[in-house]
Amino acid sequence: MLKKVLFPLLLFLLCITHQLFPQIGMQGGRGLMRILSANVITPTDLYVSSNFSTYFEKVGPEQLAKFYSMNLSATYGLSKNFEFSLNFIPYQDDQKHIIGRMGNSQFAIKYRMPFSGRYFQLGILGFFKFPTAQENNVPYEVFYTKDSAWGGRMLFSFNLSKLISQSLLKLHLNLGYYDHSINDTYFKSEIDQMLMGIGFVIPIRSSQIFMEYSGELFINKQDSVSFNENSNRITAGIKFLGPFNATIDLAADVSLSKRNKLAEISTFHKNYAKWRIWVGVAYRFSFYKYFDKSAKLARQREEQERRKLERIKNRRRKATIEMQKMREILKKKNRDKEKNME
Helix, strand or coil, rough: HHHHHHHHHHHHHHHHCCCCCCCEECCCECCCCCCCCCCCCCCCCEEECCCCCCCCEEEEEEEEEEEEEEEEEEEEEEECCEEEEEEEEEECCCCCCCCCCCCCCCEEEEEEEECCCCCCCEEEEEEECCCCCCCCCCCCCCCCCCEEEEEEEEEEECCCCCCCCCCCEEEEEEEEEEECCCCCCCCCCCCCEEEEEEEEEECCCCCCEEEEHHHHECCCCCCCCCCHEEEEEEEEEEEEEEEEHHHHEEEEEECCCCCCCCCCCCCCCCCCEEEEEEEEEEEEEHHHCCCHHHHHHHHHHHHHHHHHHHHHHHHHHHHHHHHHHHHHHHHHHHHHHHHCCC
């Protein structure tokens, strides 16, 4: 049954020839899911995106723990080298309440180096996290605190079509630092993390198949937290053009984290989700016509023509009214003349 559904779906995706717009990451910004591209979106373009994820596991004979989360983000192209994004988590399950709570919010800005070319691009991303979550560090989610946080990433993107003949493969590499509290000492706090990841994408007509590895690794707790006890995962998925030119995302996480059951349960040994299913949608709004000089001139000419036609209409309307008044005056004169003759 699964083969009967998947095969026609894949065939349909391969046959679509419409252009797929740039991918938008889970928290906004041009990229895959968690791995971002060094490239930026087109200036004056606005991408509004949302994605929903779920995970569940059996924790007892009659208990089933479920986790849900939702992301809303907006990404705007400021120029050919700048973009900024906003991310908000309106809902995440904290395993304590019937209805989940709000999560944190994030502002990020990306700068693509001007010497970036077609086959290699270098970018810098800086972000700031606002502690809007009502419940911090919920189960099954990546580590975070109740404090304001900041961080940065170096973004490397490679277009391998020049190196590998007939290849459409694109490779992205991210390296960064995450300080979970702006009040502690930079690079020395036990909750500081290194952000790392690598991903590739293969465009196929109007769809893009991608796979990535991403992780958040504690950098000052190596003695008590081994590499595989950190939050890290492999994500694979597909993005394709859906109805109304919206981009549809289907992806799945497989966690590589292995919890040390013998270790005391602490901040550094979270119960991360073993897997997660992601479904998302992104829509593009273009404001180019409001900023482009030629488009501005065209709009000015259209406005001038519209005003010219409006003036002609007003003149015709006035002329019609004047003609009507003159007819009424002539009729009145004729009636008065006939009365005088009588």
